[in-house]
Amino acid sequence: MANTAPLPLPEGIEAHRGAVLHFLDDPGNDSDPASGSIEYFEDGLLLVHDGKVAMVGDAEALLPRLPNATRLTDWDGGLLMPGFIDTHAHMPQLPVMASYGTQLLDWLENYTFPHESRFADRDWARTQADQFIQLLLAHGTTSGLIFCTSHPASVDALFEAAEHQGMAMSAGKVMMDRHAPDTLTDTARSSYDDSLALLEKWHNRGRQRYTITPRFAATSSPEQLELAGQLAQAHPDVLVQTHWAENEGEIQWTRELFPDRSSYLDVYDHYGLLGANTVLAHGIHIDDRDRQRLAETGSRIAFCPTSNTFLGSGLFDLASARSAGVKVGLASDVGGGTSLSMLATMAEAYKVCRLRGQTLTPWQAFYLATLGNARVLHRDQEMGNFRTGQQADFIVLDQSASPLLAMKAPYCQTLAETLFNLMILGDDRAIAATAISGTIRYRRATAALPESSSIPSRKPLSTHKEFE
Structure with missing residues (x-):
């Protein structure tokens, strides 16, 4: 009965x-x-x-x-x-999605940097952040790990828009003190001070979480990376996000800029930026030593299939990462990525795996986009x-x-x-x-x-x- x-x-x-x-x-x-x-x-x-x-x-x-x-x-x-969770996206880059014909470094110079410069305007930043949040909701994404620009106003705008909707966002101000336009560069000290002020304002305010965000090694001086590492050590519950090993030209450039480091990953390791709170976007051109070090430190990778194929960066080796015990999240990487939809992101991830002689089951794909990504961001006790x-x-x-x-x-x-x-x-x-x-x-x-x-x-x- x-x-x-x-x-x-x-x-x-x-x-x-x-x-x-x-x-x-x-x-x-x-x-x-x-x-x-x-x-x-x-x-x-x-x-x-x-x-x-x-x-x-x-x-x-x-x-x-x-x-x-x-x-x-x-x-x-x-x-x-x-709800879907996105482990790597750029709020300021919506209008540069589907920009034609270049690889990563040229794409940044020709499309991304000019557009991100507009975010010094607080009103513009708020308009764009509201649009970004509304589009996430329309695509079924309820949370994410987000890059803003080097302007503190862009971070305020994103968190304000997310807070208005009750969404859980992790985000940070880009730290970038070289190899970029003057309208976007900060200094090692100002990036630390700005990041600390934003962290104190937003971290653990409701569902918002601050994230320490050096753009990538090539656009940060050793002094800036040193201070970013100090900030991370002083706030061990705060995430760190950056880019890594996405493009072969980027990797060669990093070798030239940091000749004393044994590898691209060693740059971040040296400055105390690896650990269980670190999410490295891409990680395409890596080897077993890199994977071993990621597993040892608990550092995570955000797999960004639509941007990797669109920019011609390469094919991520999901099976090797999983075999090495590396935690992997799934990410749209808009605007290098071509869709905010995590469904479309799953489809491209499946194709990347097939081209690698691997597969991606629907079980694993939907897990990654929900509970798996929540675990990558240490938010699985709240959502997923x-x-x-x-x-x-x-x-x-x-x-x-x-x-x-x-x-x-x-x-x-x-x-x-x-x-x-x-x-x-x-x-x-x-x-x-x-x-x-x-x-x-x-x-x-x-x-x-x-x-x-x-x-x-x-x-x-x-x-x-x-x-x-």
């Missing part, structure tokens, strides 16, 4: 009904996920209270036990997942899955959002096939809604669905049975 006893829930519970999928652990990269790594409810219920996950489970079992006043949103078969007490940042995926997805949907026999279709064919159209701490912050115009306090009769998303 079904249990109909009322659930021990506080007043004000809100319920969201649909298929529900989240990860409890790394599923591995085999065709079947590791035992206990995922939780899937074909017809599920996500219960939210005061912005946090109260419970997740089977709708048929939970609905009769909800308080009568429960507000229920039925997403009509949509797939509810934790639907464990009780987590912030209720979630998205609703529409598996028939585009003509191609709709055409393929009837042929999906398993959940893995549905996920693979979404990651290869999906884009921002597949995001029906995005919620931050339980509040819907974005809803696709064609996805306006009724809300009801009653319990409707309905059919579930599909006939996926393998994870009941």
Whole structure:
């Protein structure tokens, strides 16, 4: 006999009904996920209270036990997942996306630096930060690790926009005292002072986290890297982000600028910038010694497939990084990257892996974009899955959002096939809604669905049975 006893829930519970999928652990990269790594409810219920996950489970079992006043949103078969997390993106670079025809160093000089110079204007910075945040929500991204510019106003603008939406952002002012236009360069001392002031203002303010952000070794003097390392040592709970081993020309330039260091990675190691709080974007042209040192220090890599292919930088070796025990996140790297969509990023990552003779299962791809990226950023105790007490940042995926997805949907026999279709064919159209701490912050115009306090009769998303 079904249990109909009322659930021990506080007043004000809100319920969201649909298929529900989240990860409890790394599923591995085999065709079947590791035992206990995922939780899937074909017809599920996500219960939210005061912005946090109260419970997740089977709708048929939970609905009769909800308080009568429960507000229920039925997403009509949509797939509810934790919001996507991006481990490397540039807020100021949206307008330079898809700029034609150059590799990294020329691209920075011709496109990126001129545009970033505009962020000295506080009003411009706020306008661009608001646009960036709105676009993240429209693409299902609820959190990220973000580069601003060298102007403190750009950092304030991003955190203000994120705070307004209740989003969890980690971001920092670019530290860059050489090899860039005067409109963008700081000094070793001013970059330290500005970064410290921003850290004291924003770090752990609500859901915001400051991040120490030297752009990359070539644009920082030894003095600046020394001070960045000191700042990191003085604030051991603060993340460090920078670029590393993206482009062969960049690597050769770094060798010339730091002839006393044994490798590009050794530059960061020497100045105390490696560790479990460090996220290095790219890491393409590296060797086993580099991977060993990353694993020893706990340093992480942000895999940026769309920018790596668009700029012709190279193909990241995901399998070797994982085999060496290096933690890897998935990232859009907009504006070198060509889409804010983590679905499109998964698709490109899959292609990069195939060109490397490897594969990327949909289980691993969706894990990386959610719980995996939360772990990379040390925020998995707050977000990344639907464990009780987590912030209720979630998205609703529409598996028939585009003509191609709709055409393929009837042929999906398993959940893995549905996920693979979404990651290869999906884009921002597949995001029906995005919620931050339980509040819907974005809803696709064609996805306006009724809300009801009653319990409707309905059919579930599909006939996926393998994870009941």
